[in-house]
Amino acid sequence: MFSVTCVAPVNIALIKYWGKRNEDLILPINDSVSMTLRTDELCAETTITASESFYSNKMWLNGEEVPFEENTRILRCLNEVHRLAICAGSQKIPLSWKIHVKSFNNFPTAAGLASSAAGYACLVYSLACLYGIPVNDQLTTVARQGSGSACRSLYGGFVQWHRGNLDSGCDSVAKQVVSSKFWPNMHLIILVVNDQRKNTGSTLGMQRSVQTSQLIQHRADKVVPERVNQLKTAIHKHDFDTFAKITMKDSNQFHAIAMDTYPPCVYMNETSHSIVSFVHDFNELMGSSLIAYTFDAGPNACLYVLEENIPKLIYAINKAFPNDEESADYLRGIPLSNLDIQSKTKDNIFREKMELLKIQQKNTLKYIIHTKVGEGPRLLRANAR
Amino acid sequence: MFSVTCVAPVNIALIKYWGKRNEDLILPINDSVSMTLRTDELCAETTITASESFYSNKMWLNGEEVPFEENTRILRCLNEVHRLAICAGSQKIPLSWKIHVKSFNNFPTAAGLASSAAGYACLVYSLACLYGIPVNDQLTTVARQGSGSACRSLYGGFVQWHRGNLDSGCDSVAKQVVSSKFWPNMHLIILVVNDQRKNTGSTLGMQRSVQTSQLIQHRADKVVPERVNQLKTAIHKHDFDTFAKITMKDSNQFHAIAMDTYPPCVYMNETSHSIVSFVHDFNELMGSSLIAYTFDAGPNACLYVLEENIPKLIYAINKAFPNDEESADYLRGIPLSNLDIQSKTKDNIFREKMELLKIQQKNTLKYIIHTKVGEGPRLLRANAR
Incomplete structure (x- = not known):
């Protein structure tokens, strides 16, 4: 054994x-x-x-x-x-x-x-x-x-x-x-979204896309190869701004292909789209792309952000997506105290800018997970008896 | 004068x-x-x-x-x-x-x-x-x-x-x-949707699409010319099934291009997407494409349908999108009485099928306009004094 x-x-x-x-x-x-x-x-x-x-x-x-x-x-x-x-x-x-x-x-x-x-x-x-x-x-x-x-x-x-x-x-x-x-300072903030919609599974969805989308082959042949090279260059250069733009564009294009599928596949919901608007608004207020979103075949948002910008991002999320829940159960993963967030976002100019964010209905987010780039699989233990 | x-x-x-x-x-x-x-x-x-x-x-x-x-x-x-x-x-x-x-x-x-x-x-x-x-x-x-x-x-x-x-x-x-x-029996049922979202105007939206979408040129060069020919042939043959499929695919592709725009333009809302699902479900239950949807740069649905299928469609809409309002103010345009709808959809097999439709929350539709293919502009009166 x-x-x-x-x-x-x-x-x-x-x-x-x-x-x-x-x-x-x-x-x-x-x-x-x-x-x-x-x-x-x-x-x-x-x-x-x-x-x-x-x-x-x-x-x-x-x-x-x-x-x-x-x-x-x-x-x-x-x-x-x-x-x-x-x-x-x-x-x-x-x-x-x-x-x-x-x-x-x-x-x-x-x-x-x-x-x-x-x-x-x-x-x-x-x-x-x-x-x-x-x-x-x-x-x-x-x-x-x-x-x-x-x-x-x-x-x-x-x-x-x-x-x-x-x-x-x-x-x-x-x-x-x-x-x-x-x-190592590449972090991820996952916004888990309340959702009712029953989505098309991704195996079926991508089958249908290959069979019916008249744009998917152009994406595969022309768009992706160029983007892969640009993204790898951005990673090698630690160029977050380019990294962010390519990531957001590719997420959008994937959902565009899903929409061009017949019948269409829709994975993002209203909250997902309001997160997209939030990210573009935040980046515009900050004067550069400090956050990037990506959405898989579901409504949850994955936000890429450098470690130093996390307090600002969390401050902005709390502002734009107010939540009744303030416990540790709402903000999960790598700890980040409210005190930290408050002290690192004291700058008045920043706070004034944040007043311009569109405020969503309460509790549109279920919870938030804070994590970061990590290692591959590892063996925890091996036993022979 | x-x-x-x-x-x-x-x-x-x-x-x-x-x-x-x-x-x-x-x-x-x-x-x-x-x-x-x-x-x-x-x-x-x-x-x-x-x-x-x-x-x-x-x-x-x-x-x-x-x-x-x-x-x-x-x-x-x-x-x-x-x-x-x-x-x-x-x-x-x-x-x-x-x-x-x-x-x-x-x-x-x-x-x-x-x-x-x-x-x-x-x-x-x-x-x-x-x-x-x-x-x-x-x-x-x-x-x-x-x-x-x-x-x-x-x-x-x-x-x-x-x-x-x-x-x-x-x-x-x-x-x-x-x-x-x-x-002449080509009719249109417009579902006017309650909406909060402030959309990107279409002039700005299409400018942004041309500048940033990596799929739009492929659509313009390769997809549209073929579709225009297929659609014209379908019209000439009174082939509603083909007409419907091309119309729905092209609506989807337009919204796909809007999504592939950076930042993305989103014109359809949750209700729009539930209408899309409704149309595909209805067509599947009926065994052929009896309705086609198309959406412009907004959330309202335009449903193409042949005159003879209107009672069935209205019956299905009332089933899937229940509304408190039952007055003439809800169903506008070319008259169609509830009595007509009831008598023309008596078929039990049809009604059983309609039981399978997904029922949406009440009052997701604002009102419905029933109209049809019509003539060009005309002079009402001319006066010289």
Whole structure:
């Protein structure tokens, strides 16, 4: 009997992945670039136990058993890891032993924050630890076959998922652009939005987009390659202003493609749009792009901001999106006291500017998570009995 | 002293005009196609009086005086009509006489229904009547310089505005595709939506789109020309299903381009999106596209529907968008009694299907206007004293 426990991070795309050229192998129509988040706030934690005495493979997600042998994506990940173990000649534990997988998210799944990327990255990373396979680009092709964007969660810092050209998908790999240490003051403020709307799932949504949008191919062929280069240059130069503009434009374009889909997919709601207006207003008042928004296939906003600008941003959010709740439950993650915010935003000129922000109805935000760029997956413990 | 009074219709674009290649001459980056509406429900009515004794040109809009000599668009229209009168050798009244223009809309301007198209079409048509100039393609280039889409309101039925290629704009003209008699059972149900949001004006919005959207040129060059041909073929064949699909796709793509603009322009609200879902659900339940939506730069929905399907549509709207108001003030325009609706939708299978519609909160719609395809502008009266 042998067991490993690992954690893997969530990643948020800056250049969005939207559309597959091969549904089965999960090969995308364009490159994407993401930032990996700290696992302290958001992560998947997975324990895999392998034993000679287990009769069958089993899996539990957040405490509830889920089908294993019927889940083609999980099976494919397991088979692919087995194949890599054979190729690597690794004989840490016998491949014939059945496994039990227990996985948890440390954040509410109801928040609509991409949990499948962290989940599949954690599964594949844990399997790699179990069977003694190194983390490299090849392993990212395995995670990709679980959930496309999971491949980006196998690295920390900023990560590029290369679409690749081969039909086999061998070259559709994730590679690190820079580590989390390269831009350590890059933070993220996630605004979790109250939402009623039932959205189109992203697998179905992107299928429909590829089939019906008359703009998606132009985006993939012409717009994204240029943006990926510009964004990587901005990251290498620590040029936040350019980083912000490309990130916001790409979020908008992804939602434009979703809108150009037939029937259209709508993921942002009124609150999302008021956050977009808020960010543009704030940046205009501040005279440069100090914040960038990005929205995935849901209404929650991810706001990128440098550490030094966080008190100002939080002050502005509290102003524009007033909330009855003032407890720690409202502002979660990396601590930031109200005292800090008040003392670091004392400047009268700043406060006068903030008076110009449009004030939304109370309680349009559910809660806020403060986190930052983080490391890739890691092994917490391994036991042999 | 000489006076004319004319009415001119509103038109609703099926293939949207969005983006100018010349701001001054109002030359569009792509062709557009529209349907002209009956003037009984929506129109501009304009009286122009010319007199030797007037000291200056003046204008009143809905009873309030507005600047004339400072309004470059109005001045341009007047000068262009003068030029055409000289070219035509028309000497009905001296060009040196000053004019007084009084214009009204017969529909609430608060409804956010494009009133400038009808307004400028009416101004130019009235000037043409005043100076004795025929309505032809050349006159549409004048209306175009007042408000782009006004050129399409100079004809009834279905109308194409050709973008043209010349820098002068001489070939950027509107032409009738078919008259209103060709598809007389084509009706329109306008859902006027309660809205709080202050939108970006369309002049500014389309400027920003041309400057910043990385998808708009592809739309103009590749998507629109094909769609215009398909739509015209569908109109010529009375093929409502194809007509509906192209119309809905083009509305979506226009809002996609607005979203791809930086900062993004958002014109549809939650109610607009729930109408979109409603139309797709209704069409799916009915087994074919019996309704088509289109949205201009605002939240109101224009629903195209053949006359024979109106009772079913109204029944479904009343089901999905319940309203406290049941008076004639809620359902305006071409009369349709509740008795009619009830008797024509008795079919139990139909009613069972309608039970599957998602029901929205009460009173999300402000009111409904029922109208249909109509004629171009007309002279109501002319007086000489």
